[in-house]
Amino acid sequence: MQMKAWILVVGFALMASTTQAQNRELKRYDQKIHKPFATAVAWERDFDAALSRATNNEQIIFAYFTRSYSP
Amino acid sequence: MQLEGGPFVSDWWIKRSKNLVAYLNIDAFRGAEPKMATVPDQGLLNQKGGSSFPFCAFFDAQGDVLFEVNPKSRDDFDRGLKAAQLLIALRKKARDDPKDLASQAGAQLLDAIGRRQRKSVPRKKKKDLAATPELDPEALAIFERCEFEADFLEVLRNSGGSDAKAADLVIRMHRERRLPAAGSRYELAFYYYCAQSALHSKDATSAARFLDRLRALSFKQKASIRREIESELREMSKRLKALKNPAPAKKSKRKAGNTLGSAQSLD
Numbered sequence: 058m059q060m061k062a063w064i065l066v067v068g069f070a071l072m073a074s075t076t077q078a079q080n081r082e083l084k085r086y087d088q089k090i091h092k093p094f095a096t097a098v099a100w101e102r103d104f105d106a107a108l109s110r111a112t113n114n115e116q117i118i119f120a121y122f123t124r125s126y127s128p
Numbered sequence: 129m130q131l132e133g134g135p136f137v138s139d140w141w142i143k144r145s146k147n148l149v150a151y152l153n154i155d156a157f158r159g160a161e162p163k164m165a166t167v168p169d170q171g172l173l174n175q176k177g178g179s180s181f182p183f184c185a186f187f188d189a190q191g192d193v194l195f196e197v198n199p200k201s202r203d204d205f206d207r208g209l210k211a212a213q214l215l216i217a218l219r220k221k222a223r224d225d226p227k228d229l230a231s232q233a234g235a236q237l238l239d240a241i242g243r244r245q246r247k248s249v250p251r252k253k254k255k256d257l258a259a260t261p262e263l264d265p266e267a268l269a270i271f272e273r274c275e276f277e278a279d280f281l282e283v284l285r286n287s288g289g290s291d292a293k294a295a296d297l298v299i300r301m302h303r304e305r306r307l308p309a310a311g312s313r314y315e316l317a318f319y320y321y322c323a324q325s326a327l328h329s330k331d332a333t334s335a336a337r338f339l340d341r342l343r344a345l346s347f348k349q350k351a352s353i354r355r356e357i358e359s360e361l362r363e364m365s366k367r368l369k370a371l372k373n374p375a376p377a378k379k380s381k382r383k384a385g386n387t388l389g390s391a392q393s394l395d
Contacts, residue, residue, distance in 0.1 A: 086156040086167055094136035098145040100152035104169045104191065107151040111189035117212055118149045121199075122173045122183035123132070125156040 085125040130200065131182060140202055148186075148209075155181065177246035185242075186212035195242030203311060211238055211270055218264060233260035234267040241274050251278070273309045280314050291324060299325035316345045316357065323364055332371040339364055 089095065090102070100121075101107035111118050135141050156167045173183055176193055185196040186208060194215050197208030215238040221231040237257040240249035257263075258271045279301065287294035298321035301307075308315040323338035339361065346357040 082156050083166070086154055089154050092132060094132040095152060097137050098142055098150050100150045102152055102154070102168055104151065104153070104172060107149050107187075108189055108191050110149045111187075114149070115189075116148050117194070117209070117216070118151050118187040118189070119145070119209075120151040120153060120183075120185055120187055121131070121136070122153045122155065122178060122181060124181050125154050 082125060089123070089125045131184075135199055135202070135205075144205070151187070179245045183245060188212075188216060193242075193246065195238065196244040196246065197242075198244070201313065203313070207270070208242070210266075211242060214238060214264070214266055214270075215242070218267065230260055230262040230264065233257045234264040237263070237267055237271055241270060269309070273312065276306055276308055277312065277314060279306060280308070280318060284317075291321075292328070295321040295325040295328065298322060316342070316349065316353075319345060320357075320360065327364060327367050327371070330371055332368060335364075335368050335371065339368060 101110060107118050107120075110116070153169050153172055154167070155170065155173065157170060173179075173181070176183075176185075176187075178185075183196070184199050186194045188194055194212040195208050197204055199205040199208070215235055218231045218235040218238065222228055222235055225231070234257075237254060240254050240257065243249065254271065255275075258268060280298075283297040283301065284294060287297060298318060301318075302322050308318045312318075319338050319341045323335055323342055326332075326335035326338055342357065342364075343361060346354050346361065349357065
């Protein structure tokens with residue numbers, strides 16, 4: 058049975074808005090990782106990589122959790 | 129954001145970060161929006177017990193939170209780092225010698241103190257741990273500092289915005305020798321209320337001592353706070369001077385006038 062036209066329209070609109078939201082968030086994330094604070098030191102952005110470095114160098118990790126959508 | 133435009137771009141942070149692994153987690157999705165595969169470690173904050181942003185903590189190499197901090201001040205950061213390093217050392221000692229109850233208790237105590245967002249430990253439990261014989265003196269000092277700060281904040285809350293009530297409660301803490309550690313962020317406010325209380329109760333000796341302390345502390349403050357406290361110091365110094373050299377009472381002045389009048393009249 059063929060899908061009703063209106064379902065396709067609604068479905069595509071939903072997919073488009075999700076993609077737009079993701080693109081917007083990715084853009085914000087990209088802006089955040091280029092801010093002066095994020096480039097001032099060599100922050101690890103992958104937790105497993107941070108754990109490896111901490112193990113190899115016998116160092117403590119300092120973690121800072123923030124949001125891409127905060128100023 | 130305050131941290132991102134302040135401490136995290138300072139020379140101080142660039143230097144500090146060389147002796148540790150700095151990890152940055154940027155949460156890139158809101159509410160029900162789907163996680164993005166290209167952005168690493170999404171949702172890690174909740175997994176580690178954090179509940180709000182910003183979340184700052186020292187972690188060990190196994191990925192466990194050691195000590196949460198509020199790194200807006202360098203002192204807080206350094207104290208948190210010291211506590212995290214001590215926690216690692218005490219855990220190692222406790223592992224190496226399972227009979228070492230003092231190290232076990234010290235590690236549990238530091239873990240309990242270093243919780244801001246993660247599930248807290250009751251104050252009674254912390255006090256019991258702190259009472260363990262032969263507890264590491266540094267762990268005990270960290271605990272006492274935190275206890276003082278909790279007590280002091282409670283006093284401020286209980287004073288309901290009244291300086292007089294706060295002064296009354298703070299001087300009781302002083303009498304009980306519950307004092308701020310050197311360098312505590314509450315040291316200035318503590319001795320301000322002590323000085324106010326001494327002036328109010330007309331205890332010139334104690335007031336002079338507290339004002340000297342306050343003056344010494346004012347030099348360590350940033351310019352805007354120093355200006356405020358200097359103005360308070362001037363006002364309190366005047367009150368102290370008046371306490372030490374009370375002006376003659378009005379009644380006796382009148383008497384003097386009368387005497388003079390009598391003398392004149394006698395002449």
